[in-house]
Amino acid sequence: MTSPEPGVRKHPAARPAGASAPAGRRRGVLGGRGTGPGTTDGPRTDSGPGTGASRPARRARPSWVLLVPACIAACLAVLPLVYLCVRALERGPGYAWSAVADDRTALLLGRSLALTATVVTACLVLGVSLAWLTVRTALPAARMWSVLVTLPLAVPSYVAAFTWLSVDPRLAGFTGSALALTLVSFPYVLLPVAAALRGTDPAQEEVSRALGLGPVRTFVRVTLPQLRPAAAGGGLLVALYVLSDFGAVSLMRYDTFTRGIYTSYRASFDRTPAAALSAVLVLMTIALVAAETRTRGRAGHARTGSGTARPAPPAPLGRLRLPALAWCGAVTAAAVLCPLATLGYWLAVGNSGTWDAAGLTDTALTTLGVAAAGAALTSLLALPVGVIAARHRGRGAQLLEQAAYAGHALPGITVALALVFLAVRYVNPIYQETPLLICAYAVLFLPVAVAATRAAVLQAPPVLEDVARSLGRSPLRVLREVTVPLAAPGVAAGAALTFVVCMKELPATLLLRPTGLDTLATRLWTETGTASYAAAAPYAALLILLAAIPSYLLGRTK
Secondary structure, three states: OOOOOOOOOOOHHHOOOOOOOOHHHOOOOOOOOOOOOOOOOOOOOOOOOOOEOOOOOOOOOOOHHHHHHHHHHHHHHOHHHHHHHHHHHOOOHHHHHHHHOOHHHHHHHHHHHHHHHHHHHHHHHHHHHHHHHHHHEOOOOHHHHHHHOOHHHHOOHHHHHHHHHHHOHHHOOHHHHHHHHHHHHOHHHHHHHHHHHHHOOHHHHHHHHHOOOOHHHHHHHHHHHHHHHHHHHHHHHHHHHHHHOOHHHHHOOOOOHHHHHHHHHHHOOOOHHHHHHHHHHHHHHHHHHHHHHHHOOOOOOOEOOOOOOOOOOOEOOHHHHHHHHHHHHHHHHHHHHHHHHHHHHHHHHOOHHHOOHHHHHHHHHHHHHHHHHHHHHHHHHHHHHHHHHHHOOOHHHHHHHHHHOOOOOOOHHHHHHHHHHHHHHHOHHHOOOHHHHHHHHHHHHHHHHHHHHHHHHHOOOHHHHHHHHHOOOOHHHHHHHHHHHHHHHHHHHHHHHHHHHHHHOOHHHHHHOOOOOOOHHHHHHHHHHOOOHHHHHHHHHHHHHHHHHHHHHHHHHO
């Protein structure tokens, strides 16, 4: 073999098969750090092709393209905390401490934690089991069940509480509150876990089975660790939803922090005790977010090699086929059929001739408009926070993510009063205008979109972003051309979830809506407050119907 002519550089592709590159040349395509499979200087993953990485790549600091909008989102989310600090300390720290150190505060704390722990545990069991049955098993009519078990997202907690009280008034209290909140909240776990199951590499489970592990041990040792981030993120959303819920616990007459704060606001003009209780709720939120962050571990969750794009073959159910169908049917009946049957009864009792069709249509269009605007703003703010949380480790990234969760555990009435306080003093033109209501939705539901975005970005291979940067792409182009397209399904799912919860939101909408603006939730609450259940039924039914559309789409695509 003759050597190449002088001055002619031999292309690496001309190297004989099986020959390794010189030690000094085992670097990236541009001479920088290697980024593709097989390089030695690239981000370390400690995994072979087609497997989930056991250690994610260490990332540089976030670029300004992500950092600036993420800081804006975090500042918006912590605005209610500014209000709480002003209100809680306006009469001195001693007075605020006396309000917090009351025996009733300890009682409310114990009740809230017990309800939260019960609902989160039940939602994890329901969400993981139903996701596994509908995604990974040969369940008959699995596509239909995937849609049905997602529909509880369309049922507001106060509607679920009302329907179950209609069935059995003895459920009032802890039992009824836990039941109603569990049945409307478990899809927050189901959807991200189902998405994670569809995105995991089945080769790892096949290797485990080939090594002699049975299906149960394979699920516990291989599959479940890959589902942990999705399940933990969904569980965190459920916990924050339970802590901030007002409608269900009020109808069930079960005292929690939210009901105690509402009672304190209504009892006197002194806002300090209520602000102090809200501050305790914020501390609980911080503790929950920190605990969820620790459960993620330091494992990566994206394939780093070519892997396999094929779906996992459905596992046969065998003798468990009938119990699996019964389980899916029981959950669907309790979460969907019972509310629909109760509303159907009240629709039949009421006089359809008295319905205001034009008013129903206008209220529905208004609800869709403000919910769509809230979902758009929330998803836009959540994108940089979710990307930073997924791609960067460090105190700064954790603080940004924790700040985004600040408003979600606060009762809607607290967030609304905080925004009223700030709007009247500093941005008066938007007081009692729709933009202020949209900002309240963003503060309340930012974690819903952040959790979905983070889970989607975690499953997108970071090596592709590294390659784009090594080819000279700017951070903005990497975000637009690589990160966002890869995470688009998860971001869209988060936007759909946010749209649903915006339609169902009640306390903040009651306080912040402009004069003359009604949503289906506010009309429903007004009629229910006067015991006009037959008059409230059309608004409840239409609210569930509209919210069921994105829930149905989520069930088909999850």
